[in-house]
Amino acid sequence: MAISSRIATLEEQLAYDGRFTAAELAERLSRPPSTIRRQLTTVLASRHLAIRCEVAQLHTRWPITVTWWCRLPGVQLQETIAQLRNDGSVRMCMSLTGPSNFAVQAWVSDMADLMATQARLERILHPGEIADSSVTLRTRKRNGWLLHPDGRSRGEHTRLT
Numbered sequence: 001m002a003i004s005s006r007i008a009t010l011e012e013q014l015a016y017d018g019r020f021t022a023a024e025l026a027e028r029l030s031r032p033p034s035t036i037r038r039q040l041t042t043v044l045a046s047r048h049l050a051i052r053c054e055v056a057q058l059h060t061r062w063p064i065t066v067t068w069w070c071r072l073p074g075v076q077l078q079e080t081i082a083q084l085r086n087d088g089s090v091r092m093c094m095s096l097t098g099p100s101n102f103a104v105q106a107w108v109s110d111m112a113d114l115m116a117t118q119a120r121l122e123r124i125l126h127p128g129e130i131a132d133s134s135v136t137l138r139t140r141k142r143n144g145w146l147l148h149p150d151g152r153s154r155g156e157h158t159r160l161t
């Protein structure tokens with residue numbers, strides 16, 4: 001098996017549960033723990049993979065998710081991303097194809113916070129604009145994990161077995 005496919009298999013296991021120990025990964029992948037530790041070190045050092053901990057959003061100070069679909073001149077993309085990196089409420093931004101070519105998603109505490117965050121986004125986007133928005137009050141699945149109504153994982157994953 002090529003090294004890149006071994007790393008991909010390791011990444012798939014970590015996508016399923018990033019809390020696996022090297023020993024658990026070694027057992028699941030039928031490899032020596034020392035090999036798994038070395039591969040983990042390589043993939044984490046490459047910054048190709050980042051491990052993060054998801055939280056039950058409803059138990060945070062920011063229980064509301066808002067998504068904005070924006071129109072943005074392509075030459076403005078990198079500067080807009082650089083500015084959004086400094087906004088702690090922004091969880092995701094990405095380029096899209098079509099008339100709305102940029103999407104931004106944030107977690108906010110309430111409607112006043114949503115409106116303030118949107119105003120900041122509009123200033124950053126200028127001369128671009130927000131084309132549409134969506135407010136999500138409850139998320140049923142995050143990163144493949146099915147969630148209880150309170151946002152905690154049900155322990156069921158829809159991607160890997």
